[in-house]
Amino acid sequence: MAPTPPVRPVMSHSSAFLLPSPPSSSAAPDGDGDAYALLVLNQRLPRFAPLLWDRARVRVCADGGANRLFDDMPELLPGQDPDEVRRRYKPDVIKGDLDSIRPEVKEYYSNMGTQIVDESHDQDTTDLHKCITFVTEKLAIPNRSNLCILVLGALGGRFDHEMGNINVLHLFPTNRIILLSDDCLIFLLPRTHTHNIHIESIEGPHCGLIPIGAPSTTTTTTGLRWNLGKPPTSSIQYQQQLVLNLQILSPDDTSMSFGGLISTSNIVEEESVTINSDSDLIWTISLRHHS
Amino acid sequence: MLGRAIRSMDVMVHSSTFLLPKLHQPGHTPAKNYALVVLNQNLPRFMPRLWTHAKLRICADGGANRIFDEMFQLTNEQDYERVRNRYIPEIIEGDMDSIRPEVKRFYSSQGSQISDKSHNQETTDLHKCISRIHRSTSDHEKTNLCVLVTGALGGRFDHEAANINILYLFSDMRIVLLSDDCLIRLLPKTHKHDIYIESSVEGPHCGLFPVGAPSGSTTTTGLKWNLSEAKMRFGSMISTSNIVHAEKVTVQSDADLLWTISLRNLT
Numbered sequence: 001m002a003p004t005p006p007v008r009p010v011m012s013h014s015s016a017f018l019l020p021s022p023p024s025s026s027a028a029p030d031g032d033g034d035a036y037a038l039l040v041l042n043q044r045l046p047r048f049a050p051l052l053w054d055r056a057r058v059r060v061c062a063d064g065g066a067n068r069l070f071d072d073m074p075e076l077l078p079g080q081d082p083d084e085v086r087r088r089y090k091p092d093v094i095k096g097d098l099d100s101i102r103p104e105v106k107e108y109y110s111n112m113g114t115q116i117v118d119e120s121h122d123q124d125t126t127d128l129h130k131c132i133t134f135v136t137e138k139l140a141i142p143n144r145s146n147l148c149i150l151v152l153g154a155l156g157g158r159f160d161h162e163m164g165n166i167n168v169l170h171l172f173p174t175n176r177i178i179l180l181s182d183d184c185l186i187f188l189l190p191r192t193h194t195h196n197i198h199i200e201s202i203e204g205p206h207c208g209l210i211p212i213g214a215p216s217t218t219t220t221t222t223g224l225r226w227n228l229g230k231p232p233t234s235s236i237q238y239q240q241q242l243v244l245n246l247q248i249l250s251p252d253d254t255s256m257s258f259g260g261l262i263s264t265s266n267i268v269e270e271e272s273v274t275i276n277s278d279s280d281l282i283w284t285i286s287l288r289h290h291s
Numbered sequence: 292m293l294g295r296a297i298r299s300m301d302v303m304v305h306s307s308t309f310l311l312p313k314l315h316q317p318g319h320t321p322a323k324n325y326a327l328v329v330l331n332q333n334l335p336r337f338m339p340r341l342w343t344h345a346k347l348r349i350c351a352d353g354g355a356n357r358i359f360d361e362m363f364q365l366t367n368e369q370d371y372e373r374v375r376n377r378y379i380p381e382i383i384e385g386d387m388d389s390i391r392p393e394v395k396r397f398y399s400s401q402g403s404q405i406s407d408k409s410h411n412q413e414t415t416d417l418h419k420c421i422s423r424i425h426r427s428t429s430d431h432e433k434t435n436l437c438v439l440v441t442g443a444l445g446g447r448f449d450h451e452a453a454n455i456n457i458l459y460l461f462s463d464m465r466i467v468l469l470s471d472d473c474l475i476r477l478l479p480k481t482h483k484h485d486i487y488i489e490s491s492v493e494g495p496h497c498g499l500f501p502v503g504a505p506s507g508s509t510t511t512t513g514l515k516w517n518l519s520e521a522k523m524r525f526g527s528m529i530s531t532s533n534i535v536h537a538e539k540v541t542v543q544s545d546a547d548l549l550w551t552i553s554l555r556n557l558t
Contacts, residue, residue, distance in 0.1 A: 126531065156445040159473045159551040160498030164531035171526060184448045208449030213525030214504055258503030259459035259547070264449040265415065280526065284448040 008276070011193040015178075015185065015200045017055050017150065018048060018287070034148045034176075037135045040065035040091070041128060041153030041165075042100055045072040046182040048287075052150055053089055058139055061091045062127035064100030065153060066109060090114055095134055096127040126164040128154060132172055147176065154179040155186070170213055170280060186284040195275040197283065199223075199268050206286040208264040209275065215257030216279035223273035224266050228254040256281075300543070305465075305476060305550075306487040309344050309439060310337065310557060323437045328420045329354035329380070330442030330454075331389055334361045335471045337557040339378075341439055348380040349423070351416035353389030354442060355380065355398060382406055384423060385416035415453050417443060421461050433464055443468040444475070459503060459547065471554065478548045486513075486540040486550065496553040499523070499530040499542065506546035513540035523548075 017036055038056035040049075042064030050073065053059060061069055073089045074082035090112050094101065097120040110116050119130050128151065135149055154165040169177055169188040178187045185203070189195045209219065209228070220229030256262050256279075268285065275281065308314055309325055327345035331353030335341075339362070342348060350358060363374045375397075383390065383398060384406040399405050408419050421438065428436055443454035458466050458477035468475040474493070478484045488494055499509065505524035511517045515534035523529050523546075535552065542548065 155448060157472055158496065158553055159444065159470075159475055159549075160496060160500075160531040160533075160553075163498060163500045163502075163529060163549075163551075167525050167529050167531070173526070181448075183446050186448050206447060206449060208452060210449070210452045212452075212502055258456050259462070262452060262456055264453040264456075266449075282448075282452075284452075286447055286449075 008192070008194045010196055011190070012196045012198065013176075013187070013283075014198040015203050015285075016198075017052065017148070018202045019200060020051070034146045037139070037147060037149045039128065039131045039135070039149060039151045040069055041151065042068060043153035043155075043157050044068060045076060046152060046180060047076060048180075049073065049152060050076055050089070052152070052180075056150065058093075058135065059091045060093045060095055060131050060135065061101075061109075062131050063094070063096030063098055066091065066094045066101045066105050068153065070102075070105045070108065087112065093117060093134070095119060095131055097123070126161070126168065128165050128168050129171070132168060132175065132177065136172070136175060149175060149177045151177060151179045152181075155181045155184075166212060166282065169282070173280065180287075182287070182289075184284050184286045186282050189275055189277065189281045189283050191277055191280050195283075197223075197273040197275070199271055199273060199285070202288050203285045204268045204288070207266050207268050207273075208262070208284045209256065209266070209277075210262055210264070210282040210284065211256045211258070211279050212282050214279050215255060215260075216277050216281065217255045219254060219256055219275065219277040219279070219281065221273065221275050223268060223270035224263075225269050226263070226266050228256070228263060229276075300481070300483045302485055303479070303482040304485045304487070307467075307474065307489045307493050307552075309341060309437065309467075310489060310492040310554070312340055314344050324432075324435055326424055326436060326438045328417065328424075328438060328440045329358060330417060330440065331357060332442035332446055333357070334365060335441055335469060336365060337554075338362065338365050338441065340557075341441070341469075342378055345439065347382075347424070349382045349384055349420050350380045350390075350398075350403075351420050352383070352385030352387055354416075355383050355390045355394050355403075357442070359391075359394045359397065376401065379403055382423070384408060384420050386412070415450070415457075417454050417457055418460075421457055421464070421466065425461055425464060428464075437465040437467060440466060440468050441470075444470045444473075455502065455549070458549070462547070469554075473551050473553050475549055475551045478542050478544065478550050480544055480547050484542040484550075486542065488513075488535050488538055488540060488552070490535075490538070491555070492557055493552045493554055494535045497533050497535050497540070498551045499533070499544075500549045500551070501525070501529065501544075501546050502549050504546050506544050506548065509542070509544040509546070509548065511540065511542050513537035 036056040038059045040061045074085045077085050093115045095117040098118050173190040221227045325345040326347040329350045334357050362378045368374045379401045380403050382404045386409040387407050462479050501523045508520045509518045515536045
């Protein structure tokens with residue numbers, strides 16, 4: 001009998017944290033649901049920043065992200081008194097090399113009890129990298145396997161910063177880290193897992209799969225308008241294969257690479273998208289704009 | 292036994308003179324012709340000077356809305372209509388699902404060629420524009436042509452990735468993606484690269500990224516943190532937040548690399 005291929009663990013993903021009404025699992029403080037950490041980098045806050053702030057258990061500003069919080073949060077909550085907004089939306093920690101944060105902003109948050117951590121001595125890692133290390137190592141979050149780190153301000157702006165931030169996703173492949181902007185979100189799909197992405201109402205339909213670091217020879221998807229890989233001979237057979245987590249190898253599996261095909265301007269067509277690949281991929285999906 | 296002759300690699304020379312208010316002819320680079328492709332995002336502050344330097348201006352679909360709406364506030368002109376009449380693209384190309392009807396009518400009446408490619412849903416608007424330039428340029432002309440693209444970065448990440456992929460798909464052309472904050476070029480592994488730095492308009496922050504495939508050996512000069520036969524890979528080391536330290540940066544690699552440099556406040 002042929003040996004059974006190694007079973008691939010399944011990683012499930014959902015952007016329920018972006019829904020206006022809280023996911024039911026977050027109701028219990030020490031429940032089994034996801035715990036969110038929010039990191040704010042130095043770009044304009046996206047419109048849903050207040051929502052994510054309220055969802056998060058811990059909030060960290062990376063250096064100039066504190067300026068953005070100070071300036072932009074009152075603008076995102078126009079009906080409320082700006083001073084009151086600033087008091088309420090106070091970060092737990094401000095971290096990084098502190099060369100962008102304005103002195104008066106640093107003083108304001110410091111006086112309110114925010115921990116200021118100066119890491120200007122460490123020029124080897126980016127601000128985001130420092131924040132991720134901090135959140136994953138030092139914070140007392142129960143059940144760390146449910147920790148999901150949401151990052152604002154990591155996309156756009158200076159391209160070397162954006163690349164550095166995307167590299168952080170590759171450096172921490174076992175952590176759930178999601179980079180968000182007004183237009184879209186991105187996260188890493190490590191090649192070690194089969195991925196099940198539940199599509200929420202606030203996201204889509206535009207999506208993509210990008211092999212940033214290395215080409216992919218074998219990627220198979222379901223749930224997209226233009227799926228990759230060999231189409232299933234029967235839907236049931238395919239679902240059974242996925243359930244058993246067998247590696248799906250087929251000569252028709254589509255390879256992806258820069259200089260060749262990459263999956264962009266794809267469309268999610270089902271509530272759930274599955275992805276199997278021999279390479280780390282970046283998943284991206286557009287965010288719907290509220291009316 | 293005879294020693295194997297070491298193949299010497301051709302050098303590709305890069306410079307950002309197009310960012311200067313007036314084009315000048317630096318001794319080390321041959322004369323360049325510029326084409327400009329405008330995609331559908333906020334125009335960068337320095338758009339007027341790019342427009343003036345370019346011999347061919349193509350708006351990709353909604354890029355025409357951007358020229359129509361935003362050019363005026365980027366100039367020092369008082370007369371709105373004069374600005375509007377001055378900045379007329381030669382071509383508007385794409386699937387025409389973003390360009391506003393009145394914008395299309397205006398440019399059409401002013402002589403812009405409207406190239407409706409809505410039947411072709413296989414490629415992005417940028418792909419169509421670059422394809423057109425590629426088709427209509429001889430190999431010889433390609434060595435002297437540099438295509439400047441605005442609006443390719445930021446926004447939806449899958450669009451940005453597709454736009455970056457254009458650099459790889461058309462690697463026999465010089466294409467520069469520009470934003471207010473930075474520019475990006477592809478440095479193909481087939482060449483050694485000499486990058487002349489125009490320090491009045493660009494720098495000091497720069498980076499090198501092995502997007503698409505890792506590098507087993509990259510060597511640079513002219514940077515604060517130079518690489519010496521270094522390995523680079525996503526998931527390991529990539530060169531971000533580097534600093535240009537000389538008038539000329541050289542790069543040689545076994546992998547295609549993306550070069551980026553920050554832009555100074557250009558108004």
